[in-house]
Amino acid sequence: MAWPRFPFGKAADTEADRAARDAALKRSADWEQALAHDRLPSFVEARLGEARAGQTPWTSTMTPAELLLAVTRGIRPVATVTGTCWYQYGRSWTEGHAAGWRSALHRLRAEAVACGANAVVDVKMRTVQGGFGASMDFTLIGTAIKVQGLAASNDPIIATAPLMDFVRLLQAGIVPVGLAVGAQYEWLIDQSKAYSGSWTWNNQELATLSRFWEQLRRAAYRELKADTARQGNGVLAHTQLSQLIKQEGSDKGPDRYLGRHIVLGTVVLSGESSPIPRGIETVVDMCDGPSPLDTHAADGSNIYGLNEREGAL
Amino acid sequence: MSIVNTIPQHALERLKGLRSENNPKGVFTSDFSVNEFLLVRKAGFEPVGLCVGSCIFHVGIQYGSWSKNQEMTVLSQAMYQARESAMSRMREEAADMGADGVVGVRLEVKRLEWDANILEFVAIGTGVVHAKGHTTFKGPNGQPFTSDLSGQDFWTLLHAGYRPLEMVMGSCVYHVAHRGMLQSLGSVGQNVELTNFSQALYDAREIAMERMQQEAADAKAEGVVGVNLHEGSHNWQPHVIEFFAVGTAVVPISTELDASTIPDPQLVLSVNT
Numbered sequence: 001m002a003w004p005r006f007p008f009g010k011a012a013d014t015e016a017d018r019a020a021r022d023a024a025l026k027r028s029a030d031w032e033q034a035l036a037h038d039r040l041p042s043f044v045e046a047r048l049g050e051a052r053a054g055q056t057p058w059t060s061t062m063t064p065a066e067l068l069l070a071v072t073r074g075i076r077p078v079a080t081v082t083g084t085c086w087y088q089y090g091r092s093w094t095e096g097h098a099a100g101w102r103s104a105l106h107r108l109r110a111e112a113v114a115c116g117a118n119a120v121v122d123v124k125m126r127t128v129q130g131g132f133g134a135s136m137d138f139t140l141i142g143t144a145i146k147v148q149g150l151a152a153s154n155d156p157i158i159a160t161a162p163l164m165d166f167v168r169l170l171q172a173g174i175v176p177v178g179l180a181v182g183a184q185y186e187w188l189i190d191q192s193k194a195y196s197g198s199w200t201w202n203n204q205e206l207a208t209l210s211r212f213w214e215q216l217r218r219a220a221y222r223e224l225k226a227d228t229a230r231q232g233n234g235v236l237a238h239t240q241l242s243q244l245i246k247q248e249g250s251d252k253g254p255d256r257y258l259g260r261h262i263v264l265g266t267v268v269l270s271g272e273s274s275p276i277p278r279g280i281e282t283v284v285d286m287c288d289g290p291s292p293l294d295t296h297a298a299d300g301s302n303i304y305g306l307n308e309r310e311g312a313l
Numbered sequence: 314m315s316i317v318n319t320i321p322q323h324a325l326e327r328l329k330g331l332r333s334e335n336n337p338k339g340v341f342t343s344d345f346s347v348n349e350f351l352l353v354r355k356a357g358f359e360p361v362g363l364c365v366g367s368c369i370f371h372v373g374i375q376y377g378s379w380s381k382n383q384e385m386t387v388l389s390q391a392m393y394q395a396r397e398s399a400m401s402r403m404r405e406e407a408a409d410m411g412a413d414g415v416v417g418v419r420l421e422v423k424r425l426e427w428d429a430n431i432l433e434f435v436a437i438g439t440g441v442v443h444a445k446g447h448t449t450f451k452g453p454n455g456q457p458f459t460s461d462l463s464g465q466d467f468w469t470l471l472h473a474g475y476r477p478l479e480m481v482m483g484s485c486v487y488h489v490a491h492r493g494m495l496q497s498l499g500s501v502g503q504n505v506e507l508t509n510f511s512q513a514l515y516d517a518r519e520i521a522m523e524r525m526q527q528e529a530a531d532a533k534a535e536g537v538v539g540v541n542l543h544e545g546s547h548n549w550q551p552h553v554i555e556f557f558a559v560g561t562a563v564v565p566i567s568t569e570l571d572a573s574t575i576p577d578p579q580l581v582l583s584v585n586t
Binding site for chain 2: 060
């Protein structure tokens with residue numbers, strides 16, 4: 001493999017070094033233009049174009065089992081596609097997260113369109129650990145697929161479900177169509193410093209906090225529902241994060257509470273459901289580690305790593 | 314870099330004796346689980362022995378310029394070459410055992426505690442051989458194939474009409490530019506995209522993927538399964554990130570094999586909780 005050379009010292013600025021530097025500058029300018037004008041850099045466009053035409057090997061996050069499933073269902077992997085947005089949430093953490101993911105999703109879709117895909121499956125959420133200050137990167141990675149007999153789509157389906165689940169849903173007449181986000185945050189100011197109930201020894205509901213928290217969660221779900229309604233007719237919300245944080249006030253200042261609730265899910269469009277055959281057959285699962293048959297298998301989408309079991313009381 | 318010559322003759326003899334079908338007295342070693350072992354046998358292969366390749370590497374020092382997005386080519390090359398050495402040593406050991414390939418390869422990077430610039434790269438997998446002596450399962454150039462797929466995945470891949478060629482990888486170490494003081498002050502308290510950071514991550518990942526894809530094309534693969542993109546920062550200065558793309562390059566077992574001849578997998582709904 002030929003490595004591009006880069007001059008880091010002053011010495012030996014050869015012709016090749018200058019050429020490499022020019023190429024790197026050109027590449028960097030291409031990126032800037034692309035991000036500013038909401039399109040893909042020419043070399044990414046070219047690479048995905050070749051993948052679309054089948055001139056280069058496809059790359060796929062699929063496991064061999066999924067490849068087997070794909071081959072027998074007339075589905076072909078095309079390329080690994082990504083979308084990244086490094087977002088600073090200086091004003092609002094919660095809104096920043098929603099905006100960051102939406103923007104990454106938009107870019108992932110652009111790559112999928114460039115490789116002529118009908119859908120992107122197995123979309124995973126990623127972030128580089130240890131972001132800088134009040135900012136982090138929002139990255140989505142998935143496998144673009146082409147379905148035999150379907151024309152390339154200008155609006156490919158984006159599904160967090162891996163291909164295995166994608167096909168299972170399709171077989172049941174349900175199409176996973178996209179990703180929905182609901183994110184809400186709010187501050188609660190406690191002038192009297194009484195909301196935590198530290199003044200009583202009795203059993204008592206902390207009604208103000210309950211109400212605050214419940215309203216916030218409902219608002220997040222309403223937003224999720226609205227986002228879902230724009231895309232399909234149902235959502236399987238696999239990732240939820242909720243935090244209620246207390247900031248103790250100073251002697252004169254009030255206590256402050258920050259509540260935030262983020263929920264993300266796969267939007268589905270379900271038509272007339274075809275009956276699922278009822279016969280029960282015993283199978284031996286030869287998987288080591290988390291099995292695709294195990295409904296609690298890690299979904300790989302939850303980068304927040306908090307409250308994963310929420311809702312499963 | 315060949316280490317074959319340094320392996321003593323009696324060790325080579327012992328390695329050859331491991332082929333179980335030709336030498337029933339042979340003993341194999343592997344890190345297979347029971348399920349993996351059963352499925353590798355079912356796929357028509359026998360384990361021969363654990364193959365390992367190791368490379369302890371002093372990673373050169375390179376500083377990125379403070380305010381510039383750029384690839385750290387010295388580090389990229391170090392990370393790639395060291396992994397490549399570990400992999401090729403493992404492959405050589407497999408070839409010496411007479412293995413057709415290596416499955417379940419684990420490629421790991423470890424830090425040695427006395428020096429942050431020294432990294433150990435290790436590749437470990439189980440060498441397997443076709444029980445009936447088919448010779449068409451080799452990787453590129455008649456070398457043993459390599460694959461990070463488990464025994465189960467190996468069986469499934471063959472069942473899907475594909476065979477593994479080799480593990481392909483691409484590495485890119487990248488310096489993410491710092492933001493200038495004015496730039497940072499200008500956006501304090503705002504919700505904005507930091508485009509120079511976005512661009513750095515995008516570019517680094519793109520380069521790593523391009524390189525992996527190029528390796529697959531060189532191996533004449535049809536595609537790459539199980540692609541994994543790792544981000545890591547191996548104790549480097551903050552703002553220096555490695556993107557590492559790895560997967561198994563595959564080719565169809567035979568071009569005549571039509572999709573319709575592959576048995577349909579049966580989808581099941583689990584009633585387990």
